[in-house]
Amino acid sequence: MMEELAHHILDIARNSVEAGATRLEITVEEDTQSGVLRFVVGDNGPGMPEHVRRRMLDPFFTTKSGKKVGLGLPLLQMAVQRCGGHLEVSSAPGQGTTVVATFPYYCWDRPPLGDIPRTVVGLLAGSDQVDLCYRHVYNGQVFELDTVEIRLRLRGIPLQTPEVLLWLRQHLAESINNLCGGGEDGQDRLARRAG
Amino acid sequence: MIDWQEIVAALELTPHHPKDLPLPPVRGAYCGDMMSDVLAHARRGDLWITIQRHRNVVAVATLVGISGVVVTGGRVPPEDTVALAEKEKLPIFSTPLDNFQAAGRLYRILAKAGLVPGIQGG
Ligand SMILES: Nc1ncnc2c1ncn2[C@@H]1O[C@H](COP(=O)(O)OP(=O)(O)OP(=O)(O)O)[C@@H](O)[C@H]1O
Ligand SMILES: [Mg+2]
Numbered sequence: 001m002m003e004e005l006a007h008h009i010l011d012i013a014r015n016s017v018e019a020g021a022t023r024l025e026i027t028v029e030e031d032t033q034s035g036v037l038r039f040v041v042g043d044n045g046p047g048m049p050e051h052v053r054r055r056m057l058d059p060f061f062t063t064k065s066g067k068k069v070g071l072g073l074p075l076l077q078m079a080v081q082r083c084g085g086h087l088e089v090s091s092a093p094g095q096g097t098t099v100v101a102t103f104p105y106y107c108w109d110r111p112p113l114g115d116i117p118r119t120v121v122g123l124l125a126g127s128d129q130v131d132l133c134y135r136h137v138y139n140g141q142v143f144e145l146d147t148v149e150i151r152l153r154l155r156g157i158p159l160q161t162p163e164v165l166l167w168l169r170q171h172l173a174e175s176i177n178n179l180c181g182g183g184e185d186g187q188d189r190l191a192r193r194a195g
Numbered sequence: 196m197i198d199w200q201e202i203v204a205a206l207e208l209t210p211h212h213p214k215d216l217p218l219p220p221v222r223g224a225y226c227g228d229m230m231s232d233v234l235a236h237a238r239r240g241d242l243w244i245t246i247q248r249h250r251n252v253v254a255v256a257t258l259v260g261i262s263g264v265v266v267t268g269g270r271v272p273p274e275d276t277v278a279l280a281e282k283e284k285l286p287i288f289s290t291p292l293d294n295f296q297a298a299g300r301l302y303r304i305l306a307k308a309g310l311v312p313g314i315q316g317g
Contacts, residue, residue: 002231059254060279069254075230078249 001079004114005039005103008079010122011072012041012099017127018064021045021096024123027135028116030180035105037113042098048091056089076101083107117172121165128160134172138180145172197221197308202242205300206265208288211277218286219262223310226298230255237261244297248272253279253287263287267294 002008009026016024021043029038048056055061057077062070073089080087080101091097103110120134124147133146150168151159158164199218202208222240227233228247237243239260245252248266253276256264263286266272271289272280280287290297302311309316 001229003229007231059251069258071230071234071251071254071258074251074254078230078251081249 001075001082001111003111005037005079005101005111006114006116006119008076008101008111009039009041009116010119012076012101013043013119013123014126015072016041016043016045016097017123017130019043019045019097022129022131024130024132025135026120026132027137028113029137030105030113030139031137032105032139036102037105037110038100038102040098040100042096044096047093047095047097049093053089053091073099079103079111083109085110116176117169120172121169124168125160125165128158136176136179141179143175143179145175197304197310201304202301203288205304206288206297207290207292208265209290211272211287211289212280212285216281216284216286221262221305221310224298224301224305226294228294234259242301244294244301246270246294248276250276250279252276253283253285256285257283261285265290265297267292267297 013024013026023044025040025042027040029036029040031037052063056073059069059071059074062068064070076099077087080103083104084107085101085103087102088100089097116136120132123130124132131147131151133144136143147159154164197220199221202221220240221242223238224242224244225233225237226244227237228245230247230251233243233245233255237259240262241259242263242265243256243261244265244267246267248270252264264280266287266289269289269291272287277287292300305311306314307316
């Protein structure tokens, strides 16, 4: 496992990009009442054939050349198991791949969510062919950002322009913070969210 | 050269690998339970002290070039981990000591051999 869930999300989303996906949908769902934190990474990539799906959680399995181990999914599974959550991967040739990781919200061993803006911007900076929709749901309140819309608003300025990425990062940070940290007991909730 | 016998005795190690597995030289040590941290900071030849016993430990150890894994706190590595370690020729031990105690005892041995940076051997 890793220090932040955001690192796991980055790893799983990189799988999608490496598989050739052109659209990613990342959702983080926090429900403090029912005590669940879930993230979903969905892509429109080629999907996994059965023989890959069977072995995807084996740390010594990878389809990537020049590597002996494939740790993205096995480490996520380990993180999930560590706090009694669960991991679901649905994938089939031609159908894309969706990874759902569900954690108990209140668990000492659950990594904190971590730096989501950095993960999102890191993904966009690394691959100009990819469009990404990021959704954050906090106790039913939704924030959503889609790079398809942002590209339209940019009227031809590349999304990967450093100033644009910087703006995006700040915008995401503020929006997520407002969504999750707003209200009177904001500080308290923020502290608990951090793990 | 570090004497494996001395490490085994001092850390109260029980091996879970085949008796005839050759033990590689120990050049240092790392203590950590977070896989990404070990991937980033442990070095080839390190002995790895951890509470983790998931089979991912074997993959991480192999990738880093760990000389041996010490699972602490009386935890016994499960069958699939032991089988994978055997396949990868990775020495794997367990000890009743906790991370702190195991690392402390190993530190003394490594320092004596001049393998702790900044600490004179003697
Ligand atoms: N979104 C995806 N689309 C298609 N195939 C995937 C996807 N995610 C994972 N896979 C397949 O599952 C394998 C295992 O993935 P995993 O992330 O565990 O390891 P890896 O990506 O090969 O290596 P690492 O993550 O350590 O860089 C991949 O090699 C790939 O074949
Ligand atoms: Mg991967």
